[in-house]
Amino acid sequence: MDSDMRSDPVITCRNLTRRFGDVVAVDGLTLDIHSGEVFGFLGHNGAGKTTTVRLLNGILTPSDGTASVLGFDPAGQGPSLRRSTGVLTETPSLDERLTAKVNLQIYAELYDVPVACVASRVDELLEVFELSDRAGEKVSGYSKGMKQRLALARALLHRPALLFLDEPTTGLDPVAARRVHETIRQLSDEEHRTVLLCTHNLVEAQKLCDRVAVLGHGRLLALGTPAELVHQLGCRLRLEIEVAPDEVGTALDLLNSALTSATPTHENGVITLTGAEREAIPRVVSLLATAGVRVYRVAPQEPSLEDVYFALHDQLAWSRPNGKRGSSMSGHPRTAAEGLKGLWEVTA
Amino acid sequence: MNWRSIRAIVRKDLRVVFQNKGVSIPLIVLPVLVLGVMPGLAALVPRFQDLPGAGLTEIGDFVQRLPSGLRAELAGYNEAQTLIVVLLVYLLAPMYLVLPLMVASVIAADSFAGEKERKTMEALLYTPTTDGELLLAKMLSAWLPALGIAWGGFILYGIVVNAAAWSTMGRIFFPNTMWVILALWVAPAIAGMGLGTTVLVSARAETFQEAYQVGAIVVLPIVLMVVGQATGVMYLSTWLVGLVGLVLWAVDVVLLWVGGRKFRRTELATRM
Numbered sequence: 029m030d031s032d033m034r035s036d037p038v039i040t041c042r043n044l045t046r047r048f049g050d051v052v053a054v055d056g057l058t059l060d061i062h063s064g065e066v067f068g069f070l071g072h073n074g075a076g077k078t079t080t081v082r083l084l085n086g087i088l089t090p091s092d093g094t095a096s097v098l099g100f101d102p103a104g105q106g107p108s109l110r111r112s113t114g115v116l117t118e119t120p121s122l123d124e125r126l127t128a129k130v131n132l133q134i135y136a137e138l139y140d141v142p143v144a145c146v147a148s149r150v151d152e153l154l155e156v157f158e159l160s161d162r163a164g165e166k167v168s169g170y171s172k173g174m175k176q177r178l179a180l181a182r183a184l185l186h187r188p189a190l191l192f193l194d195e196p197t198t199g200l201d202p203v204a205a206r207r208v209h210e211t212i213r214q215l216s217d218e219e220h221r222t223v224l225l226c227t228h229n230l231v232e233a234q235k236l237c238d239r240v241a242v243l244g245h246g247r248l249l250a251l252g253t254p255a256e257l258v259h260q261l262g263c264r265l266r267l268e269i270e271v272a273p274d275e276v277g278t279a280l281d282l283l284n285s286a287l288t289s290a291t292p293t294h295e296n297g298v299i300t301l302t303g304a305e306r307e308a309i310p311r312v313v314s315l316l317a318t319a320g321v322r323v324y325r326v327a328p329q330e331p332s333l334e335d336v337y338f339a340l341h342d343q344l345a346w347s348r349p350n351g352k353r354g355s356s357m358s359g360h361p362r363t364a365a366e367g368l369k370g371l372w373e374v375t376a
Numbered sequence: 377m378n379w380r381s382i383r384a385i386v387r388k389d390l391r392v393v394f395q396n397k398g399v400s401i402p403l404i405v406l407p408v409l410v411l412g413v414m415p416g417l418a419a420l421v422p423r424f425q426d427l428p429g430a431g432l433t434e435i436g437d438f439v440q441r442l443p444s445g446l447r448a449e450l451a452g453y454n455e456a457q458t459l460i461v462v463l464l465v466y467l468l469a470p471m472y473l474v475l476p477l478m479v480a481s482v483i484a485a486d487s488f489a490g491e492k493e494r495k496t497m498e499a500l501l502y503t504p505t506t507d508g509e510l511l512l513a514k515m516l517s518a519w520l521p522a523l524g525i526a527w528g529g530f531i532l533y534g535i536v537v538n539a540a541a542w543s544t545m546g547r548i549f550f551p552n553t554m555w556v557i558l559a560l561w562v563a564p565a566i567a568g569m570g571l572g573t574t575v576l577v578s579a580r581a582e583t584f585q586e587a588y589q590v591g592a593i594v595v596l597p598i599v600l601m602v603v604g605q606a607t608g609v610m611y612l613s614t615w616l617v618g619l620v621g622l623v624l625w626a627v628d629v630v631l632l633w634v635g636g637r638k639f640r641r642t643e644l645a646t647r648m
Contacts, residue, residue: 048646082645085502086641087501087502087641087642087645088641088642088645088646089642106641107504107505107506108504110502110503110504111504113502115499115502117498117499117502119495119498121495121496121497121498121499122496122499123388123392123494123496124494125391125392125395125396126388126391126392126395130388130391134384134385134387134388135499135503137380137381137383137384138381138384138385138500138503138504138505139503139504140378140380140381140504166395179499182499
């Protein structure tokens with residue numbers, strides 16, 4: 029979605045906060061989500077994603093701050109709001125003792141689908157999600173992927189303008205996950221529905237989301253398009269260098285002596301330098317070539333949402349009173365400061 | 377009130393309950409025992425009067441120990457008839473109340489705590505139903521079947537006892553006024569008490585079993601009635617039954633008011 033063409037926001041949060049006793053699950057969340065966007069909420073377990081979805085649907089009330097969703101105040105107008113939202117919960121939350129068809133029929137009535145349309149709408153969704161053949165079977169006999177598809181069908185029964193999908197592909201095989209991805213894109217691109225996607229899956233978020241918000245301990249750590257976040261956080265390239273197998277040691281020695289603030293790593297004969305600037309590539313190649321190292325491949329990897337995510341969480345860990353220096357989320361022995369700043373430079 | 381949503385939830389809950397054999401089998405077996413087997417056997421007791429050690433000679437002593445009000449009501453019956461009336465009209469009456477109580481408690485436990493246990497509550501909370509509609513639907517899911525069993529059972533019990541005791545009584549002796557009040561006034565109230573208690577317990581309980589077992593404490597008043605009558609301390613007079621019903625309705629109002637305050641989306645979502 030082109031950010032310049034955004035319409036009025038369908039979700040507006042201002043300092044939205046939710047506490048459970050001493051625990052602050054959502055901490056001063058302020059953001060706008062626009063019509064037709066696929067918006068990603070990224071964060072670890074306990075980051076506040078699911079609580080935010082509950083607040084935005086009026087099944088939890090905020091401790092502080094306000095929210096407006098599709099023009100409704102979720103805290104005071106929940107029933108009216110929920111007529112226009114569909115939610116895929118983290119667990120499918122299906123009545124497993126009932127058949128798929130009965131599950132959908134009951135929820136069609138709960139979502140006030142016109143009586144005359146219930147049967148056709150249920151059949152249509154069973155067909156779309158390829159469940160027609162087993163529509164009469166109890167859900168308890170379904171695979172995880174089938175349950176997830178059925179739960180997604182249930183969320184779409186009443187053609188909601190706004191869809192909340194909490195970990196929609198967790199536990200799905202790649203084929204089923206791709207099918208869900210296609211459905212989400214179709215909902216946004218062809219049906220212009222707004223989708224709020226909560227996920228841990230960074231590849232999924234990068235692939236599907238127009239914008240993402242990264243949450244950590246209930247706080248908004250970053251907000252923007254994946255490209256904007258990479259730019260904002262100054263994430264740099266990851267450089268893979270493949271040299272002749274018998275010269276890996278020489279190359280590592282050269283790079284180690286030339287780099288001031290980062291240690292190159294190597295695995296299976298491939299040297300990886302994290303945090304490179306584009307301008308450094310010719311200098312690294314020159315350094316190795318001058319020393320007579322046979323360089324077979326130099327592959328710069330563009331920074332991904334994953335890099336942004338880990339950098340942000342490293343920063344968060346660093347900023348917490350009990351944050352442990354060096355125990356970064358990425359598994360690399362980096363400090364938070366290193367995660368955010370340039371990691372290496374080549375001495376002249 | 378969106379009655380379409382309420383009907384949908386009631387239908388869903390009942391379908392789910394009756395798919396669970398652990399719930400549905402007791403719901404079938406207990407009424408058969410209480411309404412069919414027990415009164416049938418009790419009605420046959422006078423026929424064994426000729427068996428050694430089973431005569432009715434002690435009945436007179438037993439009647440003398442009964443409360444005076446009940447003795448007055450039994451005046452005019454011979455010893456065999458007295459035994460029938462005491463057993464079928466008075467002693468088994470509290471057992472009849474177990475039915476609506478148990479049905480309401482079992483279904484409510486499955487509907488409230490069971491839904492939590494199966495993790496199906498969250499999807500319901502995201503629907504446009506209001507908290508009031510959701511609570512009402514869930515209460516009706518448990519209360520209406522309990523009422524059905526109570527009133528259907530009352531009719532069945534009447535047919536069974538009149539038929540089984542016909543040779544001894546020679547006329548239709550059931551129901552009396554006390555039983556009509558018991559069925560129409562007390563049974564719905566005691567179902568409400570089972571329901572209200574289970575709603576309260578379910579707010580904390582994590583599983584169906586936990587909710588049902590803790591909620592079973594409501595059977596105590598019935599046990600007291602059985603013991604009280606068997607020991608001759610009390611008997612279920614028309615006035616007492618009316619009063620018991622009044623107290624139960626009052627308890628229901630309190631239980632449901634408190635339970636209703638706990639059964640709110642925001643409360644439920646906090647515990648998910």
